[in-house]
Amino acid sequence: MFHLTLHLADDALIIGHRNSEWTGHGPNLEQDIAISNIALDQIGQARNFYQYAAELCNNNREAYTKFISSPAFHQVSGPIDEDDLAYLRDAMEFRNHLLAELKKGDWAVTITRQFFISLYQQLLYTDLQYSADKRLAAIAEKSLKEVNYHVRWSGEWVIRLGDGTEESHRRMETAIDQLWPYVGELFVPADFQLEAAASGLLKNPEYYRQPWLEKTGAAFEQAGLMLPAPNWYQKGGKQGIHTEHLGHLLAEMQYLQRSHPGAQW
Amino acid sequence: MSTESTIWKVLEEVKDPEVPVLSVVDLGIIRDVKQTENGAEITITPTYSGCPAMDVIAMQIRMVLAGHGYAPVTIRTVLSPAWTTEWMTETGKEKLLAYGIAPPNPKQQVCTPDFFQQEEAVQCPHCRSFHTRRISEFGSTACKALYQCEDCKEPFDYFKCH
Incomplete structure (x- = not known):
């Protein structure tokens, strides 16, 4: 349960942080505001998951944190909290999908990645809101209402760019080619997901592959884009084996708390 | 007047820092109020997961209740059932309109996840025309x-149905 909650939190935080990189740099004011709002939703969702993960962790700290080697984390005296989990773990202790940590790229990459992840979250949270774990269910119920906006917004942009100009279409094709090898990981269960499925907390993510492909295919058809054939895929994020991009992201995101532990403003 | 209705009355003084015409009661985020021996226990629910106003609101609830002599003040946050604009009071909607923000439409009209779905007839808070268009979600x-209103051309905020 702790690892599942941490994974859900890490996914939300890392994609949220990536999207926040657009704040002040969006292609136009409205879309700058849109992507920043989405980032805010995701970081808020991450906080809800981290708060729960911290409570679980405090109940059985030794067992749950032995995979964390970061000295900064183990120096925390007293109960750990959401910030300790977000700011004091190292890259190999994060459990997010690789797709979430890739660089934001151009607008086409950001939109395509957002659509892929939001669709996955929509399917996942729709089920999770009926989970036997009431706390995860409540977070999912809350998050789903926001994710529905994210799917609609990113889906509309997929169609607008795919069916837009020659250049926007070309950029979408490049983005899809670049991101596709990272999609497979969404549907391949990690050990903690198999355990969660066995105890009835959540379905095996394999179950979402087909509905995800159907929904993506429907949007791509409207956009005049091709759904790539199934191919080999990158994996490892859920086991802590990340791309080099995550380390750079964490260096920036965690700098303040690492340099000035406990800083507040 | 019962003690709990006194607390509800006091909470009317706490405003949403981002939409200062609305009280937290108008907004529908106060889910439960309990009088304890000398203090109060307030249950709130966030509007959106990442709403930065929530921390400020919790602090203001503490301050206002402390100002009325309640101690200790405990604030609990619940996520389920998830907040919806259905819980906004009718007075709250009127205050929004007077402030220049279009109040949320009733739920049954909107909230579908379909692409390019437009909300029905969001009314311009300035000239009351229904001839408006969405510039950004x-x-x-x-x-x-x-x-933006297509008649008076004024841009405006719409408190979206959620």
């Missing part, structure tokens, strides 16, 4: 979308 805060 996301506005100055998580709870608002940006619209």
Whole structure:
């Protein structure tokens, strides 16, 4: 349960942080505001998951944190909290999908990645809101209402760019080619997901592959884009084996708390 | 007047820092109020997961209740059932309109996840025309979308149905 909650939190935080990189740099004011709002939703969702993960962790700290080697984390005296989990773990202790940590790229990459992840979250949270774990269910119920906006917004942009100009279409094709090898990981269960499925907390993510492909295919058809054939895929994020991009992201995101532990403003 | 209705009355003084015409009661985020021996226990629910106003609101609830002699003040946050604009009071909707923000439409009209779905007839808070268009799904805060009136040409915020 702790690892599942941490994974859900890490996914939300890392994609949220990536999207926040657009704040002040969006292609136009409205879309700058849109992507920043989405980032805010995701970081808020991450906080809800981290708060729960911290409570679980405090109940059985030794067992749950032995995979964390970061000295900064183990120096925390007293109960750990959401910030300790977000700011004091190292890259190999994060459990997010690789797709979430890739660089934001151009607008086409950001939109395509957002659509892929939001669709996955929509399917996942729709089920999770009926989970036997009431706390995860409540977070999912809350998050789903926001994710529905994210799917609609990113889906509309997929169609607008795919069916837009020659250049926007070309950029979408490049983005899809670049991101596709990272999609497979969404549907391949990690050990903690198999355990969660066995105890009835959540379905095996394999179950979402087909509905995800159907929904993506429907949007791509409207956009005049091709759904790539199934191919080999990158994996490892859920086991802590990340791309080099995550380390750079964490260096920036965690700098303040690492340099000035406990800083507040 | 019962003690709990006194607390509800006091909470009317706490305003949403981002939409200062609305009280937290108007907004529908106060889910439960209990009088304890000398203090109060307030249950709140966030509007959006990442709404930065929530921390400020919790602090203001503490301050206002402390100002009325309640101690200790405990604030609990619940996520389920998830907040909906259905819980906004009718007075709250009137205050929004007077402030220049279009109040949320009733739920049954909207909230579908279909692409390019437009909300029905969002009314311009300035000239009351229904001839308006959405400029952006996301506005100055998580709870608002940006619209423009096609008649008086004024842009305006719409407190979106959620």
